[in-house]
Amino acid sequence: KQEVTQIPAALSVPEGENLVLNCSFTDSAIYNLQWFRQDPGKGLTSLLLIQSSQREQTSGRLNASLDKSSGRSTLYIAASQPGDSATYLCAVRGANTGFQKLVFGTGTRLLVSP
Amino acid sequence: SAVISQKPSRDICQRGTSLTIQCQVDSQVTMMFWYRQQPGQSLTLIATANQGSEATYESGFVIDKFPISRPNLTFSTLTVSNMSPEDSSIYLCSVEFGYEQYFGPGTRLTVT
Numbered sequence: 001k002q003e004v005t006q007i008p009a010a011l012s013v014p015e016g017e018n019l020v021l022n023c024s025f026t027d028s029a030i031y032n033l034q035w036f037r038q039d040p041g042k043g044l045t046s047l048l049l050i051q052s053s054q055r056e057q058t059s060g061r062l063n064a065s066l067d068k069s070s071g072r073s074t075l076y077i078a079a080s081q082p083g084d085s086a087t088y089l090c091a092v093r094g095a096n097t098g099f100q101k102l103v104f105g106t107g108t109r110l111l112v113s114p
Numbered sequence: 115s116a117v118i119s120q121k122p123s124r125d126i127c128q129r130g131t132s133l134t135i136q137c138q139v140d141s142q143v144t145m146m147f148w149y150r151q152q153p154g155q156s157l158t159l160i161a162t163a164n165q166g167s168e169a170t171y172e173s174g175f176v177i178d179k180f181p182i183s184r185p186n187l188t189f190s191t192l193t194v195s196n197m198s199p200e201d202s203s204i205y206l207c208s209v210e211f212g213y214e215q216y217f218g219p220g221t222r223l224t225v226t
Contacts (some may be wrong), residue, residue, distance in 0.1 A: 034215055043206055044217040051213070070176075089156065091215070101147060101172075102215055104156040
């Protein structure tokens with residue numbers, strides 16, 4: 001059974017810091033991994049999608065890496081801003097859980113202080 | 115990409131009643147997904163809805179409690195039946211498009 005864990009559960013940083021969010025998964029047989037952002041009480045916004053054959057993806061100040069063999073992904077946020085404050089979720093689409101089903105991590109709640 | 119809308123955005127309901135949540139997508143999609151997010155928790159898949167067939171439910175979710183309709187390729191409804199306070203959650207509609215998952219804004223349900 002695929003299990004996805006995110007560390008840390010919560011993170012508080014001052015504005016301008018670079019930071020790394022971690023995501024680990026137990027079954028390395030995945031199609032892809034996706035990072036989302038969720039603002040309080042809202043839906044999910046897709047940030048980055050990494051296919052299983054890729055090592056990393058970049059969008060603006062965000063960079064996501066994938067090491068499938070070790071079951072890990074990281075989301076790097078450069079020069080953090082107060083507007084980055086949100087919960088960040090990773091989700092994997094696994095070969096053994098069915099292509100349709102995303103398994104979500106537990107989330108990292110980020111607070112960036114001005 | 116896909117743009118998804120949901121109605122209602124939030125509701126407060128009494129125990130024992132039912133609520134139907136609507137989901138509209140701006141593109142035709144084969145499958146639509148319904149997720150639940152309980153307070154302080156991550157997302158859990160309730161069911162997958164294909165047009166023209168019965169929905170497929172995940173373990174722990176049953177059709178009598180969460181009936182789903184899928185009348186066409188851009189629309190689906192999820193009903194939360196005979197509600198109890200434990201059903202208080204955010205319910206999210208989702209589609210997969212080009213291997214990427216997209217989510218609606220969610221429906222925040224509070225059951226009193």
